[in-house]
Amino acid sequence: MTITLSEAESRRIVARHGVSVSPFVTGSSADAVVEAVNADPNVTYPLVAKLCGRRIAHKTERGLVRLRIADEEALRSASNDLLAATRPEDGEVELLVSSMLPGNRELIAGLTTDPQFGLVAMFGVGGILAEAVRDVSFRLAPLQPIDAAEMIDDLETKQLFGEFRGEPAVDRDALISTLIGLCQAGADLEGFVSADLNPLIIVDGKPVAVDSLVEVESGDEPDERPSR
């Protein structure tokens, strides 16, 4: 049995290993997140607000993501709406508010535990269509920089990595560091099962995770849910 950590927990785990995540704050009420946003100069409007918790693995499907929040009033209203959407089975929840970063390219980086090969890294075209498009590449972790570089070169959609719709080319070294860092995060976390950085968007050429999911063995916390 496995559980998914909340987005905030997941973000902190990958960020500790050098993965760049969009600036964010958390809080349990509209007042708390407004105060936190005002106190953190890195978190800037427009914002994204999400309801997250260990039992909420797929926020978009439940309408628990609010985009393009322009000001404090909108943030309050979105926060209250999200908290009102909480279901009893969600358990402990919190609000996560982050800067909404501009970027047209959505990638995915991930890590999973393969029954044959152990920790396996994945990289590819991300976003909500990731599984439908399936332009992804795998390597066994840990990754050497050359392995990560070749994962990028494996993809069919190579034009995503050059200059793209007025945005600069992707910083390959930053992408390689992200992939290597993600592998280290998985290797260091006890009970690690899998992780997604999806989407990993390209901002000024650098990859930034704007959502993150880490799945771990459930250990002493029994969980009745099937793991999808």
Place this chain on the structure above:
Amino acid sequence: MSHDLSSLFDPKGIIITGVSSHPGKFGFVVLHNLLASGYQGRVFPVGREPGEVLGREVFGSIDDIPEGAADLVFICTPQSVNEDLLRAAAAKGVTAAFFAAAGYREAGPDGVEAEQRLKALADELGIALAGPNGQGVVSTPSSMCAQIVAPYAPAGEIAVASQSGNFVSSFLNLAHHTGVGISRAVAAGNAAVLGIVDYLEWFADDPATSVSLIYMESIDNGREFFDRVRPLAERQPIVVVKGGASAAGARAAASHTGAMASDDSVFDGMCRQAGLIRARDVEEGFEVAATFATQPLPLGNRTVIVTSVGGWGVAAVDAMAHTSLVPMTLPSDLMEAIDLKLPPRWSKNNPIDMAGGETRDTVPEILEMVATHPEVDSVVFLGLGIQSNTAAMMRGGPFHPDHGLERIVEFHERQDARYATAMSDISQRTGTPIVVATELANAHPDNPGPATLRSLGKMCHASAGRAVRSLDLLTRHAAWRRARGLSA
């Protein structure tokens, strides 16, 4: 742990158990195939019927065989007697065994137990044990076809290890068909002791082998497989054909990554990381291995196509889409040099379409110019054999040898043989791979074009697409080596 398999592949003498005069029995067939392939070591058939089989005296017991005269035992007897036979053989100095015998793991719970005992016994006796339930072992440096089935194969540099015996036969048949030969071939059978990676480890040090070709369906421990093959792949190209690739699809998983990590996509990534060269099927696997065995590694991905007719060149360019190969723009100095050799109607572009403008020496001269040009990394040559194809119709028609036909037929046939020889020489001399394709390789294998390549032990692909596919994998592997600072 790496095993010394020299007694398995180059034995000085072979004991065969289960030999009878019945030509349908495994023991008889192995003896026959061994003698028919010209094995020069000593052969000791062992069986229950006294007398001779195929002119060889049959021994009633392994005990009667002189000590130290054989180092390989080939087991065709029923499971129940084989442990005693293995002990007796070991006592005579045997250090390797091939178990064709069945009745082990594949045969239910009793067989599983028998296989465990066999494994322990091989360990106790220090015997390198291949099989059980395998079809045999082939080794051309020892003129040895120790198999319960056909065929033998021409000598060459490809070593085969397969989890499926009948694909050993397929690879050997393809070696016959193409003329690109085999060094060693072994069916792993149940792989009780020796598995695919054990064979790969021995092949990597085998001076007779330049490329390994494996067929596999299952891996016991994926991580161990990866850790062991990666250093081998740096030393020798290893071509992999994986069966059952479509068997396992997506898994239930909380993450997108887990959901997309199918067995095949992870295996594919592992191959790329380890430097294994993955082919899609048995035929492609052989052709790719044959290309590695007979062509130098290219220094880059810039490719020039040389063709005698336009359409084939177009097909080759199409085949290069979604590969690592780039049909390069012809450098101006090369254009000028070719211009002096061909009539003005030639394509003046890549593909170099000679447009039927060839005279006696044109093809070898142009191939030489292209292959020696410093910007060209590889060459695809299309159209070998068309002159001889015309000649074949003339030779078989009602007017030959009159009306000047004898002379022109011989000219055409000589020309194709010259082109084939030139390709082989030029690629060897310049270090630029030249892959060749014509459907005549299948349709008319006796055509002097493909037939000459075959006699030189060089691969002639049956289509531009297949030649391009092999060249792509050759080029990708060369890039994999360069990226790791390994020599070409």
